[in-house]
Amino acid sequence: MAISLSKVSFAYEKSRKTGPLYVLKDIDLTIDTEKNDFITIIGHTGSGKSTLVQLFNGLLTPSSGEVNVFNKIISSKKKTKLKEIRKRVGLVFQFPEYQLFEETVLKDVMFGPKNYGLDDIENRAKRALQSVGISEELFNESPFSLSGGQMRRVAIAGILASSPDVLIFDEPTVGLDPKGKKELLDLLEKLNKVDNKTIIFITHDMEVVAKAATRVLVLDNGNISFDGTKDELFRNEKIVSDNSLILPSTIRILKDIKEKLNLDIDIYKYNVNDAYLELERALGGQK
Amino acid sequence: MAIIEVNNLTYRYTKKKYALKDVSFKIERGEFVSIVGHNGSGKSTLGKLLCGLLQTKHGEILIDGIKLSDDTIDEVRQKIGIVFQNPDNQFVGVTVKNDIAFGLENRNIDVDEMEKRIKKYATIVGMDEFLDKNPENLSGGQKQRVAIASVLAMETDILIFDEATSMIDPLGVKEVTNAIKSLKEEKTIIYITHNLDETLMGDRMIVLKNGEIVLDEKIDNAIKQKDILTNSNLEPLEQMELIELVNKNNLNRKEEVEKVLWQSAYQK
Protein backbone atom coordinates (compact mmCIF):
# COMPACT_ATOMS: atom_id res chain seq x y z
CA MET A 1 0.00 0.00 0.00
CA ALA A 2 1.24 3.46 -0.76
CA ILE A 3 0.67 7.12 -1.30
CA SER A 4 2.30 8.13 -4.54
CA LEU A 5 2.52 11.29 -6.56
CA SER A 6 3.38 11.26 -10.22
CA LYS A 7 4.26 14.45 -12.08
CA VAL A 8 2.28 16.50 -9.60
CA SER A 9 2.23 20.28 -9.89
CA PHE A 10 0.11 22.61 -7.85
CA ALA A 11 -0.83 26.28 -8.14
CA TYR A 12 -3.14 28.27 -5.87
CA GLU A 13 -3.26 31.24 -8.24
CA LYS A 14 -2.94 32.21 -11.88
CA SER A 15 -1.19 35.26 -13.24
CA ARG A 16 -2.74 36.79 -16.36
CA LYS A 17 0.61 37.11 -18.03
CA THR A 18 2.50 34.03 -16.99
CA GLY A 19 -0.22 31.48 -16.25
CA PRO A 20 -0.43 29.34 -13.10
CA LEU A 21 1.93 30.27 -10.28
CA TYR A 22 3.21 26.85 -9.31
CA VAL A 23 4.18 26.34 -5.70
CA LEU A 24 4.89 22.64 -6.29
CA LYS A 25 6.54 21.55 -9.50
CA ASP A 26 6.52 18.17 -11.18
CA ILE A 27 6.81 16.09 -8.05
CA ASP A 28 7.37 12.34 -8.15
CA LEU A 29 7.23 10.69 -4.77
CA THR A 30 6.26 7.37 -3.26
CA ILE A 31 5.51 6.75 0.39
CA ASP A 32 5.33 3.01 0.89
CA THR A 33 3.19 2.57 3.98
CA GLU A 34 4.38 -1.01 4.48
CA LYS A 35 7.79 0.39 5.41
CA ASN A 36 6.48 2.10 8.54
CA ASP A 37 8.65 5.14 8.05
CA PHE A 38 8.82 8.19 10.29
CA ILE A 39 9.17 10.81 7.61
CA THR A 40 10.13 14.38 8.43
CA ILE A 41 9.63 17.15 5.89
CA ILE A 42 11.81 20.23 6.25
CA GLY A 43 12.58 23.32 4.18
CA HIS A 44 12.46 27.09 4.53
CA THR A 45 9.42 29.33 4.94
CA GLY A 46 7.09 29.08 1.95
CA SER A 47 8.88 26.16 0.28
CA GLY A 48 5.62 24.19 -0.14
CA LYS A 49 5.54 21.76 2.80
CA SER A 50 1.97 22.42 3.96
CA THR A 51 0.76 22.37 0.38
CA LEU A 52 2.43 19.03 -0.31
CA VAL A 53 0.90 17.18 2.62
CA GLN A 54 -2.59 18.47 1.85
CA LEU A 55 -2.31 16.58 -1.44
CA PHE A 56 -1.77 13.33 0.50
CA ASN A 57 -5.37 13.12 1.70
CA GLY A 58 -7.26 15.06 -0.93
CA LEU A 59 -7.59 18.36 0.91
CA LEU A 60 -6.02 19.81 -2.23
CA THR A 61 -6.31 18.43 -5.76
CA PRO A 62 -3.24 18.60 -8.01
CA SER A 63 -3.37 21.16 -10.83
CA SER A 64 -1.72 18.54 -13.02
CA GLY A 65 -0.45 15.04 -12.48
CA GLU A 66 -1.93 12.38 -10.27
CA VAL A 67 -2.03 11.47 -6.59
CA ASN A 68 -2.67 7.83 -5.75
CA VAL A 69 -3.72 7.14 -2.18
CA PHE A 70 -4.18 3.45 -1.42
CA ASN A 71 -5.19 2.85 -5.04
CA LYS A 72 -7.66 5.69 -5.21
CA ILE A 73 -6.75 8.33 -7.76
CA ILE A 74 -7.01 12.06 -7.04
CA SER A 75 -6.51 14.30 -10.06
CA SER A 76 -8.09 17.37 -11.61
CA LYS A 77 -9.86 15.08 -14.08
CA LYS A 78 -11.34 12.62 -11.68
CA LYS A 79 -13.64 12.91 -8.67
CA THR A 80 -12.97 10.46 -5.87
CA LYS A 81 -14.79 9.77 -2.63
CA LEU A 82 -12.54 11.34 -0.07
CA LYS A 83 -14.09 10.16 3.16
CA GLU A 84 -12.51 6.71 2.97
CA ILE A 85 -9.13 8.29 2.20
CA ARG A 86 -9.37 10.73 5.12
CA LYS A 87 -10.31 7.98 7.49
CA ARG A 88 -7.03 6.27 6.68
CA VAL A 89 -4.86 9.36 6.25
CA GLY A 90 -5.34 11.90 9.05
CA LEU A 91 -3.86 15.39 9.04
CA VAL A 92 -3.30 17.90 11.84
CA PHE A 93 -3.18 21.45 10.47
CA GLN A 94 -0.38 23.93 11.05
CA PHE A 95 -2.81 26.20 12.92
CA PRO A 96 -4.86 24.20 15.43
CA GLU A 97 -7.61 26.82 15.33
CA TYR A 98 -8.46 25.64 11.79
CA GLN A 99 -9.39 22.30 13.18
CA LEU A 100 -11.32 23.09 16.34
CA PHE A 101 -14.98 24.01 16.14
CA GLU A 102 -17.12 22.13 18.66
CA GLU A 103 -18.54 23.51 21.91
CA THR A 104 -16.35 21.45 24.17
CA VAL A 105 -12.95 19.87 24.04
CA LEU A 106 -14.35 16.36 24.37
CA LYS A 107 -16.95 16.82 21.62
CA ASP A 108 -14.26 18.15 19.36
CA VAL A 109 -12.15 15.06 19.73
CA MET A 110 -15.18 12.78 19.37
CA PHE A 111 -16.06 14.32 16.03
CA GLY A 112 -13.60 12.30 13.92
CA PRO A 113 -14.42 8.85 15.27
CA LYS A 114 -18.14 9.63 15.01
CA ASN A 115 -17.83 10.90 11.47
CA TYR A 116 -15.99 7.75 10.42
CA GLY A 117 -18.50 5.46 12.10
CA LEU A 118 -16.11 4.01 14.69
CA ASP A 119 -17.28 2.39 17.93
CA ASP A 120 -16.73 3.43 21.54
CA ILE A 121 -16.17 7.02 20.54
CA GLU A 122 -16.23 8.64 23.95
CA ASN A 123 -13.56 6.36 25.34
CA ARG A 124 -11.45 6.74 22.24
CA ALA A 125 -11.62 10.50 22.64
CA LYS A 126 -10.79 10.43 26.32
CA ARG A 127 -7.82 8.15 25.77
CA ALA A 128 -6.53 10.38 22.98
CA LEU A 129 -6.84 13.48 25.18
CA GLN A 130 -5.06 11.80 28.05
CA SER A 131 -2.25 10.66 25.76
CA VAL A 132 -1.48 14.30 24.88
CA GLY A 133 -1.61 15.51 28.47
CA ILE A 134 -5.03 17.17 28.54
CA SER A 135 -6.57 16.49 31.91
CA GLU A 136 -10.22 15.80 32.62
CA GLU A 137 -10.86 19.27 34.05
CA LEU A 138 -10.54 20.71 30.54
CA PHE A 139 -12.83 18.18 28.79
CA ASN A 140 -15.93 20.34 29.08
CA GLU A 141 -14.26 23.70 28.41
CA SER A 142 -14.61 25.43 25.09
CA PRO A 143 -11.56 24.71 22.92
CA PHE A 144 -11.33 28.45 22.31
CA SER A 145 -10.77 29.25 25.95
CA LEU A 146 -7.53 27.27 26.01
CA SER A 147 -3.95 28.49 25.85
CA GLY A 148 -2.11 28.06 22.53
CA GLY A 149 -0.31 24.89 23.56
CA GLN A 150 -3.45 23.35 25.06
CA MET A 151 -5.30 23.98 21.77
CA ARG A 152 -2.50 22.29 19.89
CA ARG A 153 -2.78 19.24 22.11
CA VAL A 154 -6.54 18.99 21.54
CA ALA A 155 -6.11 19.27 17.77
CA ILE A 156 -3.57 16.44 17.86
CA ALA A 157 -5.90 14.29 19.98
CA GLY A 158 -8.61 14.86 17.37
CA ILE A 159 -6.60 12.91 14.82
CA LEU A 160 -5.21 10.29 17.19
CA ALA A 161 -8.76 9.39 18.24
CA SER A 162 -9.63 8.03 14.78
CA SER A 163 -6.46 5.96 14.65
CA PRO A 164 -5.71 6.39 10.93
CA ASP A 165 -3.01 4.29 9.20
CA VAL A 166 -1.05 7.35 8.17
CA LEU A 167 -0.75 10.34 10.48
CA ILE A 168 0.35 13.67 9.07
CA PHE A 169 1.38 16.48 11.39
CA ASP A 170 2.11 20.00 10.17
CA GLU A 171 4.56 21.52 12.68
CA PRO A 172 2.83 19.87 15.64
CA THR A 173 5.48 20.80 18.19
CA VAL A 174 5.05 24.54 17.64
CA GLY A 175 3.52 25.94 20.80
CA LEU A 176 4.14 22.84 22.89
CA ASP A 177 6.34 23.22 25.95
CA PRO A 178 9.51 21.09 25.78
CA LYS A 179 8.09 18.41 28.03
CA GLY A 180 4.96 18.22 25.88
CA LYS A 181 7.13 18.04 22.80
CA LYS A 182 9.16 15.16 24.17
CA GLU A 183 6.03 13.28 25.21
CA LEU A 184 4.46 13.78 21.79
CA LEU A 185 7.57 12.48 20.07
CA ASP A 186 7.68 9.44 22.35
CA LEU A 187 4.01 8.79 21.63
CA LEU A 188 4.47 9.09 17.88
CA GLU A 189 7.54 6.87 17.92
CA LYS A 190 5.50 4.28 19.74
CA LEU A 191 2.64 4.54 17.23
CA ASN A 192 5.24 4.18 14.52
CA LYS A 193 7.20 1.25 15.94
CA VAL A 194 4.59 -0.68 17.89
CA ASP A 195 1.38 0.03 15.99
CA ASN A 196 3.07 0.25 12.57
CA LYS A 197 1.67 3.66 11.69
CA THR A 198 3.37 5.74 9.06
CA ILE A 199 4.16 9.19 10.45
CA ILE A 200 4.67 12.25 8.26
CA PHE A 201 5.93 15.19 10.26
CA ILE A 202 6.65 18.72 9.01
CA THR A 203 9.08 20.59 11.21
CA HIS A 204 11.74 23.28 11.45
CA ASP A 205 13.15 21.58 14.49
CA MET A 206 16.30 19.63 13.67
CA GLU A 207 16.12 17.92 17.07
CA VAL A 208 12.96 16.16 15.89
CA VAL A 209 14.72 15.03 12.74
CA ALA A 210 17.69 13.87 14.81
CA LYS A 211 15.57 11.95 17.27
CA ALA A 212 12.92 10.31 15.16
CA ALA A 213 13.33 10.45 11.38
CA THR A 214 13.90 7.34 9.30
CA ARG A 215 13.44 9.29 6.08
CA VAL A 216 13.86 13.01 5.44
CA LEU A 217 12.42 15.07 2.59
CA VAL A 218 13.74 18.56 1.97
CA LEU A 219 11.58 20.97 0.01
CA ASP A 220 13.13 23.89 -1.77
CA ASN A 221 10.98 26.32 -3.67
CA GLY A 222 8.43 23.72 -4.74
CA ASN A 223 10.90 20.93 -5.51
CA ILE A 224 12.06 17.97 -3.48
CA SER A 225 15.75 18.75 -3.19
CA PHE A 226 16.64 15.81 -0.95
CA ASP A 227 15.10 12.44 -0.11
CA GLY A 228 17.07 10.07 2.08
CA THR A 229 18.11 9.21 5.62
CA LYS A 230 19.12 11.78 8.23
CA ASP A 231 22.68 10.47 8.13
CA GLU A 232 22.89 10.96 4.38
CA LEU A 233 21.51 14.45 4.84
CA PHE A 234 23.61 15.74 7.72
CA ARG A 235 26.85 14.21 6.46
CA ASN A 236 26.44 16.08 3.19
CA GLU A 237 27.61 19.63 3.90
CA LYS A 238 26.66 20.87 0.48
CA ILE A 239 23.02 19.83 0.80
CA VAL A 240 22.88 21.29 4.29
CA SER A 241 24.21 24.67 3.20
CA ASP A 242 22.42 24.79 -0.18
CA ASN A 243 19.12 24.34 1.62
CA SER A 244 19.95 26.82 4.42
CA LEU A 245 19.48 24.09 7.01
CA ILE A 246 21.12 24.00 10.39
CA LEU A 247 22.56 20.86 11.95
CA PRO A 248 21.02 19.24 15.04
CA SER A 249 22.56 20.70 18.17
CA THR A 250 24.63 17.68 19.24
CA ILE A 251 26.29 17.59 15.82
CA ARG A 252 26.93 21.34 15.94
CA ILE A 253 28.41 21.07 19.41
CA LEU A 254 30.71 18.17 18.53
CA LYS A 255 31.79 19.92 15.37
CA ASP A 256 32.76 22.94 17.43
CA ILE A 257 34.76 20.86 19.88
CA LYS A 258 36.40 18.92 17.09
CA GLU A 259 37.58 22.09 15.36
CA LYS A 260 38.57 24.12 18.41
CA LEU A 261 40.35 21.33 20.28
CA ASN A 262 41.63 19.62 17.18
CA LEU A 263 40.27 16.19 18.12
CA ASP A 264 39.48 13.15 16.05
CA ILE A 265 35.72 12.90 16.66
CA ASP A 266 32.82 11.32 14.81
CA ILE A 267 30.45 14.28 15.11
CA TYR A 268 27.32 12.52 13.81
CA LYS A 269 25.70 11.75 17.13
CA TYR A 270 22.03 12.47 17.65
CA ASN A 271 21.63 12.67 21.41
CA VAL A 272 23.50 13.95 24.44
CA ASN A 273 24.48 10.52 25.72
CA ASP A 274 25.99 9.33 22.46
CA ALA A 275 27.72 12.69 22.09
CA TYR A 276 29.20 12.37 25.56
CA LEU A 277 30.44 8.82 24.96
CA GLU A 278 32.14 9.90 21.75
CA LEU A 279 33.74 12.79 23.59
CA GLU A 280 34.99 10.49 26.33
CA ARG A 281 36.45 8.16 23.74
CA ALA A 282 38.16 10.97 21.82
CA LEU A 283 39.64 12.50 24.96
CA GLY A 284 41.03 9.18 26.09
CA GLY A 285 38.70 8.76 29.02
CA GLN A 286 38.66 10.12 32.52
CA LYS A 287 41.45 11.89 34.37
CA MET B 1 12.88 54.81 36.01
CA ALA B 2 11.85 51.38 34.81
CA ILE B 3 9.95 51.41 31.50
CA ILE B 4 7.71 48.60 32.73
CA GLU B 5 6.68 48.14 36.32
CA VAL B 6 4.25 45.43 37.39
CA ASN B 7 3.04 45.25 40.98
CA ASN B 8 1.09 42.35 42.49
CA LEU B 9 -0.74 41.50 39.29
CA THR B 10 -3.41 38.83 39.56
CA TYR B 11 -5.80 37.63 36.85
CA ARG B 12 -8.57 35.06 36.54
CA TYR B 13 -10.63 34.27 33.45
CA THR B 14 -13.09 32.29 35.55
CA LYS B 15 -13.56 31.96 39.29
CA LYS B 16 -12.09 28.47 39.29
CA LYS B 17 -8.48 29.20 38.48
CA TYR B 18 -5.79 31.86 38.59
CA ALA B 19 -4.10 32.53 35.25
CA LEU B 20 -1.69 34.93 37.01
CA LYS B 21 -1.08 35.21 40.70
CA ASP B 22 0.64 38.10 42.45
CA VAL B 23 3.19 38.79 39.75
CA SER B 24 5.67 41.65 40.23
CA PHE B 25 8.74 42.74 38.24
CA LYS B 26 10.45 45.73 36.65
CA ILE B 27 12.00 46.00 33.24
CA GLU B 28 14.51 48.72 32.36
CA ARG B 29 14.55 50.58 29.05
CA GLY B 30 16.51 48.62 26.45
CA GLU B 31 16.33 45.31 28.26
CA PHE B 32 15.58 42.07 26.35
CA VAL B 33 13.61 39.80 28.67
CA SER B 34 12.55 36.27 27.73
CA ILE B 35 9.48 34.75 29.33
CA VAL B 36 9.19 30.97 29.41
CA GLY B 37 6.97 28.43 31.15
CA HIS B 38 4.74 25.42 30.61
CA ASN B 39 1.59 25.47 28.46
CA GLY B 40 -1.05 27.40 30.33
CA SER B 41 1.43 29.03 32.73
CA GLY B 42 0.12 32.52 31.98
CA LYS B 43 2.60 33.94 29.47
CA SER B 44 0.07 35.15 26.90
CA THR B 45 -2.21 36.43 29.65
CA LEU B 46 0.66 38.56 30.95
CA GLY B 47 1.40 39.87 27.45
CA LYS B 48 -2.23 40.85 26.93
CA LEU B 49 -2.43 42.59 30.30
CA LEU B 50 0.73 44.59 29.63
CA CYS B 51 -0.70 46.15 26.52
CA GLY B 52 -4.18 46.64 27.92
CA LEU B 53 -5.99 43.97 25.90
CA LEU B 54 -7.04 42.45 29.21
CA GLN B 55 -7.67 44.48 32.32
CA THR B 56 -7.85 43.78 36.02
CA LYS B 57 -8.30 45.68 39.23
CA HIS B 58 -5.97 43.33 41.05
CA GLY B 59 -2.54 44.86 40.90
CA GLU B 60 -1.09 47.64 38.78
CA ILE B 61 0.92 48.09 35.61
CA LEU B 62 2.99 51.20 34.89
CA ILE B 63 4.28 51.76 31.39
CA ASP B 64 6.88 54.50 31.17
CA GLY B 65 5.53 55.83 34.45
CA ILE B 66 1.92 55.91 33.31
CA LYS B 67 -0.49 53.77 35.27
CA LEU B 68 -2.55 51.62 32.89
CA SER B 69 -6.30 52.35 33.16
CA ASP B 70 -9.27 53.14 30.91
CA ASP B 71 -8.16 56.77 30.80
CA THR B 72 -4.57 56.11 29.83
CA ILE B 73 -4.96 53.13 27.55
CA ASP B 74 -4.71 55.10 24.29
CA GLU B 75 -1.54 56.77 25.44
CA VAL B 76 -0.02 53.49 26.57
CA ARG B 77 -0.79 51.78 23.25
CA GLN B 78 1.46 54.31 21.54
CA LYS B 79 4.33 52.87 23.51
CA ILE B 80 3.77 49.14 23.36
CA GLY B 81 3.14 46.67 20.54
CA ILE B 82 2.39 42.95 20.70
CA VAL B 83 2.77 40.24 18.06
CA PHE B 84 0.21 37.56 18.88
CA GLN B 85 0.82 33.87 19.23
CA ASN B 86 -1.50 33.23 16.28
CA PRO B 87 -0.90 35.70 13.42
CA ASP B 88 -4.40 35.10 12.05
CA ASN B 89 -5.80 36.89 15.10
CA GLN B 90 -3.91 39.98 14.07
CA PHE B 91 -4.59 40.44 10.37
CA VAL B 92 -6.96 43.21 9.39
CA GLY B 93 -5.93 44.10 5.83
CA VAL B 94 -6.76 42.35 2.55
CA THR B 95 -3.18 42.75 1.40
CA VAL B 96 0.09 42.58 3.27
CA LYS B 97 0.57 46.26 2.48
CA ASN B 98 -2.85 47.19 3.87
CA ASP B 99 -2.14 45.20 6.91
CA ILE B 100 1.09 46.97 7.74
CA ALA B 101 -0.54 50.32 6.89
CA PHE B 102 -3.55 49.77 9.13
CA GLY B 103 -1.90 50.59 12.44
CA LEU B 104 -0.14 53.55 10.88
CA GLU B 105 -3.35 55.06 9.48
CA ASN B 106 -4.81 54.88 12.96
CA ARG B 107 -1.92 56.97 14.17
CA ASN B 108 -2.35 59.67 11.54
CA ILE B 109 1.03 59.07 10.00
CA ASP B 110 1.43 60.84 6.66
CA VAL B 111 1.47 58.95 3.37
CA ASP B 112 5.16 59.35 2.52
CA GLU B 113 6.27 58.20 5.92
CA MET B 114 3.82 55.31 5.71
CA GLU B 115 5.19 54.11 2.37
CA LYS B 116 8.68 54.36 3.74
CA ARG B 117 7.91 52.28 6.79
CA ILE B 118 5.97 49.62 4.87
CA LYS B 119 8.94 49.10 2.60
CA LYS B 120 11.45 49.18 5.46
CA TYR B 121 9.75 46.70 7.74
CA ALA B 122 8.53 44.34 5.03
CA THR B 123 12.16 44.13 3.93
CA ILE B 124 13.44 43.48 7.44
CA VAL B 125 11.21 40.41 7.73
CA GLY B 126 11.90 39.31 4.15
CA MET B 127 8.36 39.87 2.84
CA ASP B 128 8.87 42.85 0.51
CA GLU B 129 7.93 40.75 -2.52
CA PHE B 130 4.57 39.81 -1.02
CA LEU B 131 3.07 43.27 -0.43
CA ASP B 132 0.09 42.71 -2.71
CA LYS B 133 -0.81 39.25 -1.44
CA ASN B 134 -3.68 38.53 0.90
CA PRO B 135 -2.19 37.61 4.28
CA GLU B 136 -4.76 34.81 4.60
CA ASN B 137 -3.10 33.11 1.62
CA LEU B 138 0.41 32.94 2.99
CA SER B 139 2.32 30.03 4.49
CA GLY B 140 2.60 29.80 8.29
CA GLY B 141 6.07 31.30 8.49
CA GLN B 142 5.18 34.05 6.00
CA LYS B 143 2.17 35.00 8.14
CA GLN B 144 4.36 35.31 11.20
CA ARG B 145 6.81 37.48 9.32
CA VAL B 146 4.03 39.84 8.22
CA ALA B 147 2.57 39.99 11.73
CA ILE B 148 5.99 41.03 13.01
CA ALA B 149 6.39 43.70 10.32
CA SER B 150 2.98 45.20 11.12
CA VAL B 151 3.93 45.64 14.75
CA LEU B 152 7.47 46.85 14.07
CA ALA B 153 6.11 49.51 11.71
CA MET B 154 4.42 51.26 14.60
CA GLU B 155 7.85 51.95 16.04
CA THR B 156 6.77 51.57 19.63
CA ASP B 157 9.42 51.62 22.36
CA ILE B 158 8.29 48.31 23.78
CA LEU B 159 7.75 45.14 21.73
CA ILE B 160 6.18 41.91 22.96
CA PHE B 161 6.68 38.79 20.86
CA ASP B 162 4.34 35.97 21.90
CA GLU B 163 5.87 32.87 20.28
CA ALA B 164 5.97 35.10 17.23
CA THR B 165 8.75 33.27 15.38
CA SER B 166 7.68 29.71 16.19
CA MET B 167 6.96 28.74 12.58
CA ILE B 168 9.91 30.46 10.96
CA ASP B 169 12.89 28.36 9.87
CA PRO B 170 15.90 28.58 12.23
CA LEU B 171 18.06 30.74 9.98
CA GLY B 172 15.05 32.97 9.32
CA VAL B 173 14.54 33.44 13.07
CA LYS B 174 18.13 34.51 13.37
CA GLU B 175 17.83 36.99 10.51
CA VAL B 176 14.63 38.52 11.82
CA THR B 177 15.73 38.78 15.44
CA ASN B 178 19.13 40.19 14.49
CA ALA B 179 17.40 42.81 12.37
CA ILE B 180 15.13 43.73 15.28
CA LYS B 181 18.03 43.96 17.69
CA SER B 182 19.94 46.20 15.33
CA LEU B 183 17.15 48.75 14.88
CA LYS B 184 18.84 51.95 15.86
CA GLU B 185 16.17 53.12 18.25
CA GLU B 186 16.56 51.41 21.57
CA LYS B 187 13.79 48.85 21.98
CA THR B 188 12.64 47.12 25.11
CA ILE B 189 11.78 43.56 24.18
CA ILE B 190 9.70 40.89 25.87
CA TYR B 191 10.19 37.60 24.09
CA ILE B 192 7.86 34.71 24.96
CA THR B 193 9.19 31.36 23.81
CA HIS B 194 9.54 27.64 24.56
CA ASN B 195 12.99 27.51 23.04
CA LEU B 196 15.79 28.02 25.55
CA ASP B 197 18.30 28.47 22.73
CA GLU B 198 16.47 31.64 21.79
CA THR B 199 16.54 33.05 25.31
CA LEU B 200 20.32 33.34 25.00
CA MET B 201 19.73 36.33 22.71
CA GLY B 202 18.37 38.21 25.70
CA ASP B 203 19.61 39.71 28.96
CA ARG B 204 17.27 38.09 31.40
CA MET B 205 14.77 35.28 31.84
CA ILE B 206 11.49 35.09 33.72
CA VAL B 207 9.99 31.64 34.31
CA LEU B 208 6.26 31.33 34.99
CA LYS B 209 4.69 28.30 36.58
CA ASN B 210 0.95 28.04 37.23
CA GLY B 211 0.67 31.82 37.01
CA GLU B 212 3.50 32.62 39.39
CA ILE B 213 7.08 33.76 38.81
CA VAL B 214 9.43 30.99 39.93
CA LEU B 215 12.62 32.47 38.49
CA ASP B 216 13.71 35.94 37.41
CA GLU B 217 17.43 36.21 36.73
CA LYS B 218 20.14 37.35 34.36
CA ILE B 219 20.31 34.90 31.51
CA ASP B 220 23.72 33.40 32.33
CA ASN B 221 22.50 32.34 35.74
CA ALA B 222 19.00 31.44 34.68
CA ILE B 223 20.02 28.79 32.15
CA LYS B 224 22.00 26.98 34.84
CA GLN B 225 18.93 26.49 37.06
CA LYS B 226 18.31 22.96 35.92
CA ASP B 227 15.79 21.99 38.59
CA ILE B 228 13.59 25.03 38.23
CA LEU B 229 13.63 24.75 34.46
CA THR B 230 12.85 21.05 34.46
CA ASN B 231 10.05 21.53 36.97
CA SER B 232 8.50 24.06 34.61
CA ASN B 233 8.42 21.60 31.68
CA LEU B 234 11.55 23.09 30.10
CA GLU B 235 14.59 21.19 28.90
CA PRO B 236 18.11 22.27 29.82
CA LEU B 237 20.37 23.13 26.91
CA GLU B 238 22.37 20.21 25.49
CA GLN B 239 25.51 22.18 26.28
CA MET B 240 24.58 22.32 29.97
CA GLU B 241 23.93 18.60 30.08
CA LEU B 242 27.26 17.87 28.45
CA ILE B 243 29.09 20.19 30.82
CA GLU B 244 27.50 18.34 33.69
CA LEU B 245 28.54 14.94 32.33
CA VAL B 246 32.07 16.08 31.53
CA ASN B 247 32.55 17.40 35.07
CA LYS B 248 30.85 14.53 36.82
CA ASN B 249 33.12 12.03 35.08
CA ASN B 250 36.17 14.24 35.46
CA LEU B 251 37.17 13.94 31.78
CA ASN B 252 40.59 14.81 30.40
CA ARG B 253 40.80 18.43 29.25
CA LYS B 254 37.47 19.16 30.87
CA GLU B 255 38.20 22.88 31.37
CA GLU B 256 38.86 23.37 27.66
CA VAL B 257 35.80 21.36 26.70
CA GLU B 258 33.64 23.35 29.07
CA LYS B 259 34.87 26.62 27.61
CA VAL B 260 34.05 25.53 24.06
CA LEU B 261 30.63 24.31 25.18
CA TRP B 262 29.78 27.70 26.70
CA GLN B 263 30.90 29.49 23.58
CA SER B 264 28.87 27.18 21.41
CA ALA B 265 25.74 27.88 23.47
CA TYR B 266 26.02 31.60 22.85
CA GLN B 267 27.23 31.75 19.28
CA LYS B 268 23.99 30.57 17.69
Ligand SMILES: Nc1ncnc2c1ncn2[C@@H]1O[C@H](COP(=O)(O)OP(=O)(O)OP(=O)(O)O)[C@@H](O)[C@H]1O
Ligand atom coordinates in the same frame (compact mmCIF):
# COMPACT_ATOMS: atom_id res chain seq x y z
N1 LIG C 1 -4.23 29.68 0.08
C1 LIG C 1 -3.19 30.13 -0.63
N2 LIG C 1 -3.37 30.94 -1.69
C2 LIG C 1 -2.33 31.40 -2.41
N3 LIG C 1 -1.03 31.11 -2.16
C3 LIG C 1 -0.78 30.30 -1.11
C4 LIG C 1 -1.84 29.78 -0.29
N4 LIG C 1 -1.28 29.02 0.67
C5 LIG C 1 0.05 29.06 0.47
N5 LIG C 1 0.36 29.83 -0.60
C6 LIG C 1 1.72 30.10 -1.13
O1 LIG C 1 2.29 28.87 -1.53
C7 LIG C 1 3.67 28.80 -1.18
C8 LIG C 1 3.90 27.52 -0.36
O2 LIG C 1 3.17 27.63 0.85
P1 LIG C 1 3.16 26.49 1.96
O3 LIG C 1 2.14 26.89 2.95
O4 LIG C 1 3.02 25.17 1.31
O5 LIG C 1 4.65 26.67 2.54
P2 LIG C 1 5.36 25.95 3.77
O6 LIG C 1 6.56 25.25 3.24
O7 LIG C 1 4.37 25.16 4.52
O8 LIG C 1 5.88 27.21 4.64
P3 LIG C 1 5.94 27.46 6.23
O9 LIG C 1 7.15 26.77 6.74
O10 LIG C 1 6.11 28.95 6.32
O11 LIG C 1 4.65 26.99 6.81
C9 LIG C 1 3.98 30.08 -0.40
O12 LIG C 1 4.69 30.98 -1.22
C10 LIG C 1 2.63 30.65 -0.05
O13 LIG C 1 2.64 32.07 -0.07
Ligand SMILES: Nc1ncnc2c1ncn2[C@@H]1O[C@H](COP(=O)(O)OP(=O)(O)OP(=O)(O)O)[C@@H](O)[C@H]1O
Ligand atom coordinates in the same frame (compact mmCIF):
# COMPACT_ATOMS: atom_id res chain seq x y z
N1 LIG D 1 -10.08 33.10 27.02
C1 LIG D 1 -9.88 32.30 28.06
N2 LIG D 1 -10.91 31.89 28.85
C2 LIG D 1 -10.71 31.08 29.91
N3 LIG D 1 -9.50 30.61 30.29
C3 LIG D 1 -8.43 30.99 29.55
C4 LIG D 1 -8.56 31.84 28.41
N4 LIG D 1 -7.34 32.03 27.88
C5 LIG D 1 -6.48 31.33 28.65
N5 LIG D 1 -7.13 30.70 29.64
C6 LIG D 1 -6.51 29.86 30.68
O1 LIG D 1 -5.59 30.65 31.43
C7 LIG D 1 -4.39 29.93 31.70
C8 LIG D 1 -3.19 30.71 31.17
O2 LIG D 1 -3.29 30.78 29.76
P1 LIG D 1 -2.21 31.52 28.84
O3 LIG D 1 -2.79 31.59 27.46
O4 LIG D 1 -1.80 32.79 29.48
O5 LIG D 1 -1.01 30.47 28.92
P2 LIG D 1 0.39 30.46 28.14
O6 LIG D 1 1.47 30.44 29.18
O7 LIG D 1 0.44 31.53 27.12
O8 LIG D 1 0.35 29.01 27.48
P3 LIG D 1 0.86 28.47 26.04
O9 LIG D 1 2.32 28.16 26.20
O10 LIG D 1 0.09 27.21 25.84
O11 LIG D 1 0.57 29.52 25.02
C9 LIG D 1 -4.58 28.55 31.08
O12 LIG D 1 -4.96 27.66 32.08
C10 LIG D 1 -5.70 28.73 30.07
O13 LIG D 1 -6.47 27.54 29.93
Ligand SMILES: [Mg+2]
Ligand atom coordinates in the same frame (compact mmCIF):
# COMPACT_ATOMS: atom_id res chain seq x y z
MG1 LIG E 1 3.49 25.39 6.38
Ligand SMILES: [Mg+2]
Ligand atom coordinates in the same frame (compact mmCIF):
# COMPACT_ATOMS: atom_id res chain seq x y z
MG1 LIG F 1 0.47 31.53 25.06
